[in-house]
Amino acid sequence: MSATLTVTDLVKSYGAVQAVRGLSFTVAPGEIFGLLGPNGAGKTTTIECLIGLRDADGGSITICGHDLRREGDAVRERIGVQLQATALPERITVREALQLFASFYAKRADPEALLARFSLTEKATARFETLSGGQKQRLAMALAMVNEPEVLFLDEPTAALDPQARRELHEAIRGVKAAGRSVLLTTHYIDEAELLCDRVAIVDHGRIIALDTPANLIAGTSASTRVAFTTAAPLPADAVRALEGVNGVSADGQATVLASAAPNRTIIALVHLIESSGGELVDLQIRKPSLEDVFIQLTGRALRD
Amino acid sequence: MHGFLTHLRISLILNCRNLQALIFGYVVPIFFLIALGSVFGGPNGLTAASMGQVLAISTLGGACFGMPITMVGERERGVWRRYRLTPLGTGWFILSTMIARFLIVASAAVLQYALAMAAYHLPLPAHPLDLMLSFTLVSFAFIGIGLIIATVATSIGAVQALGQTLFLPMIIIGGVGIPVWNLPAWVQPISLYLPGRYAVNALANSIAPAGAFKAPYCLAALVVIGAAATVVGWKLFRWEPGQRLARSAPLWILLAVGTWIVIGVIAHANPAFVPAR
Numbered sequence: 001m002s003a004t005l006t007v008t009d010l011v012k013s014y015g016a017v018q019a020v021r022g023l024s025f026t027v028a029p030g031e032i033f034g035l036l037g038p039n040g041a042g043k044t045t046t047i048e049c050l051i052g053l054r055d056a057d058g059g060s061i062t063i064c065g066h067d068l069r070r071e072g073d074a075v076r077e078r079i080g081v082q083l084q085a086t087a088l089p090e091r092i093t094v095r096e097a098l099q100l101f102a103s104f105y106a107k108r109a110d111p112e113a114l115l116a117r118f119s120l121t122e123k124a125t126a127r128f129e130t131l132s133g134g135q136k137q138r139l140a141m142a143l144a145m146v147n148e149p150e151v152l153f154l155d156e157p158t159a160a161l162d163p164q165a166r167r168e169l170h171e172a173i174r175g176v177k178a179a180g181r182s183v184l185l186t187t188h189y190i191d192e193a194e195l196l197c198d199r200v201a202i203v204d205h206g207r208i209i210a211l212d213t214p215a216n217l218i219a220g221t222s223a224s225t226r227v228a229f230t231t232a233a234p235l236p237a238d239a240v241r242a243l244e245g246v247n248g249v250s251a252d253g254q255a256t257v258l259a260s261a262a263p264n265r266t267i268i269a270l271v272h273l274i275e276s277s278g279g280e281l282v283d284l285q286i287r288k289p290s291l292e293d294v295f296i297q298l299t300g301r302a303l304r305d
Numbered sequence: 306m307h308g309f310l311t312h313l314r315i316s317l318i319l320n321c322r323n324l325q326a327l328i329f330g331y332v333v334p335i336f337f338l339i340a341l342g343s344v345f346g347g348p349n350g351l352t353a354a355s356m357g358q359v360l361a362i363s364t365l366g367g368a369c370f371g372m373p374i375t376m377v378g379e380r381e382r383g384v385w386r387r388y389r390l391t392p393l394g395t396g397w398f399i400l401s402t403m404i405a406r407f408l409i410v411a412s413a414a415v416l417q418y419a420l421a422m423a424a425y426h427l428p429l430p431a432h433p434l435d436l437m438l439s440f441t442l443v444s445f446a447f448i449g450i451g452l453i454i455a456t457v458a459t460s461i462g463a464v465q466a467l468g469q470t471l472f473l474p475m476i477i478i479g480g481v482g483i484p485v486w487n488l489p490a491w492v493q494p495i496s497l498y499l500p501g502r503y504a505v506n507a508l509a510n511s512i513a514p515a516g517a518f519k520a521p522y523c524l525a526a527l528v529v530i531g532a533a534a535t536v537v538g539w540k541l542f543r544w545e546p547g548q549r550l551a552r553s554a555p556l557w558i559l560l561a562v563g564t565w566i567v568i569g570v571i572a573h574a575n576p577a578f579v580p581a582r
Contacts, residue, residue: 051390053545076392083390087383089315091322096315103311104391143387 004029004064004151004182005050011058012045012206019045021206022059027151032173032183034197036190036291038301042206043186044084047155050184051081064150077106080149084156086140090129094120094139097128098146105147118142118172134165141172152176154185158192170196190292202295209298214291223293224248224259225286227266231256232280235273243269254282308393309401316405320375329371334363334413335420342425345484350426354484354582357509359421360414361443361481361501367410368447369468373455376402377464380455381546389544399539403452407444414440427512435517439507442527446500449534453561456541457550475501485582497579498569500530506580522578526568533564 003026012020020042027033035043048054050061052072061068064078088097098111115121118138123131131139137157144152154173158166173196176183187193193200194214201211210217224247231254241249245262260266263286274281296302320326338359345355379385388398421427430436450471458464476482478492479499488496496502503523511517517524537557541550551557572578 053386053389073392073394076390079390081390083383083387085383086387087379088387089319089379089384091319092315096318100308100311100315101391104308104393106392 002065003027003062004031005033005184006062007046007050007059008061009059010046010049010056010061012042012049012054012056019206020049020056023201023203023206023208024059025201025208025211027182027184029150029182030177030180031198032177032185032196034193034200035184035186035203036188036193036197036200036295037186037203038188041203043188043203044155045206046203047153047184047186051079051153052076077147078150080144080147080152082137082140082144082152082154082157084159086136086143088128088139091127093125093127094131095124097139098142101143101146107147109146109148111146114142114145117145117175119168134161134168137161137165137169138172141169145176149181151182151184154183156186156188158187158189166192190290193291200291202291202298204295204299210294217291217294218289221289221294221297223289223297224261225263225288227258227260227263227270228283228285228287229256229258229270229281230254230283231274232282235277235279239273239277240270243273245269308391309397312393312398313401313405316401317408320405320409326371326375330367330409331413331416333366334359334417337362337366338417338421338425341482342421346425351421352509353431353513354505354509356418356421356427356512357505357507357582358481358484359417360440360508361504362476363413363417364410364440364444364504365447365472365475365481365501367406367413368444368451369454369472370451370464371409372402372406372448372451373458373464373468374461376452376455377458377461380543381460383546385544386546395542395544396539399452399535399542403448403535406448406451407441410444410448411440430512431514432511432516436508436511439511439517439524439527442524442531443504443508445531446504446527446534447531449531449538450500450561452538453534453541453558456538456543457554457558459547475499480505480580480582485580494573497572498565500527500565502580503527503530503568506582509582520580522572522575523580526572529564529568533561537561 005027008024010020010023023046035046037043045054049056052068052075063075066074068075095111095115098114102108102111115124118141120135120138120142123135158169161169173183197214199211199213200217201208234254237251240256243258243266245260245266246258247261248259250257258266292302341355341359342351454464454467458467478488478495479501480496481501485493485496485502503526506520507517507523507527510519537560540557541554
């Protein structure tokens with residue numbers, strides 16, 4: 001199946017600063033593709049080049065078979081965009097905004113259906129200035145869907161949203177995928193990328209440093225599962241270090257984090273050790289390697305450094 | 306409905322929801338009418354010349370302040386950035402914005418005229434179609450100038466500063482606020498280089514028995530001023546908040562202002578082209 005979005009050797013500079021340095025990737029129909037990276041990695045510049053807000057200095061962008069540079073109008077008819085912050089006239093109502101944006105396109109979704117789909121029916125007559133952050137993001141998402149786009153671009157769609165609003169937006173994004181449309185999203189939330197994306201490109205300093213499915217990226221890292229536990233009283237350090245599967249220990253008072261190559265056996269051994277020493281397990285958490293570990297392994301820095 | 310028409314309709318609705326816009330769009334023009342009616346309204350009521358001034362002032366205000374303030378406010382908040390992502394072209398957005406402003410100033414003008422008839426014994430226009438044509442051309446010229454202000458200004462404060470630099474000279478020495486013949490002789494030729502002089506004359510001629518085509522040069526001047534300003538405003542149009550003006554901007558602005566100078570020079574050299582009012 002041919003790609004919905006093909007980006008080849010994308011380059012963009014601001015003066016002497018190279019924000020994007022030769023990015024290449026494709027997004028397949030029905031795929032959710034994530035650009036993951038720290039702030040300043042070049043994600044937003046990339047997406048702004050893809051949607052035509054900025055002119056790339058080099059490279060090519062093909063969306064739904066149309067070259068962005070030569071067939072911008074055809075591309076704009078086929079894409080939906082949710083910017084990091086969507087601004088609308090303050091006094092426009094939700095329904096009017098949907099009607100207005102629908103009128104700009106040849107292919108139009110029913111504004112009333114979008115109101116229902118994004119749980120905005122009750123707010124249909126509310127003015128934009130009165131909406132909460134989550135409602136504004138849902139409206140922005142509805143506006144992005146107003147032309148039933150073949151490709152949806154979402155720039156940090158859940159930034160600054162509360163957990164409930166984030167969950168709602170995740171559901172909406174999954175719904176877009178279920179309808180067979182492609183999604184390209186940028187995020188610096190690890191869990192968002194792991195939960196939503198079929199493939200993830202990890203971006204740093206304007207370059208893709210890894211690109212694969214989240215599972216494959218994580219499987220490729222040498223990072224161990226972490227077993228974090230807290231006991232009522234400290235355990236003997238030597239005994240903890242000798243637990244089966246353990247290949248690293250860090251302790252801070254009663255709280256200890258074990259790196260384990262065999263977490264099942266490590267936990268069983270840990271419980272035995274606590275019982276045999278007459279101790280009490282207060283807290284136990286297991287954290288598998290994540291895309292954060294992949295990023296740390298590739299760059300030596302955390303995503304939020 | 307086409308995006309252009311929907312944007313036009315929404316622009317008008319939003320204007321009606323904005324109390325400040327309503328005050329500046331309708332209440333302030335009534336104050337202009339009362340002020341000029343009180344000062345220049347003789348025993349027989351308001352003259353065509355004075356009513357031309359009233360209509361020109363309120364149109365100038367709506368074009369040079371009302372429209373750019375709305376446009377700059379929306380652009381700097383990122384509203385136009387979002388519009389840019391849609392397939393509707395720049396020209397359609399500019400056109401719908403200009404027509405919306407025209408309809409706003411036209412409705413204020415109708416209100417002013419009706420009040421002038423009731424309060425200052427102003428007769429019906431002698432040439433209603435001429436008045437409609439003149440008013441359209443005056444609006445075109447002034448709204449075109451307002452478009453340039455909107456593209457150049459980076460904040461609402463800058464709109465007010467730029468607007469005043471055009472508004473005040475036209476009011477004081479351009480024949481719009483003070484009749485030209487009340488100005489010192491050495492100042493009167495300066496008004497030939499300002500669009501307001503031609504606007505007042507075209508409007509006044511349409512209200513008086515003379516008719517707008519008594520002074521076709523005024524109509525032509527308004528067309529040229531409006532066309533040049535609209536082209537320049539379109540060329541310099543900015544979608545993004547904080548977006549830099551094109552490097553060629555000074556040349557484009559010079560082109561727009563240059564048409565005023567050329568029109569003034571031609572009028573200066575041909576007494577037949579000098580507006581009577």
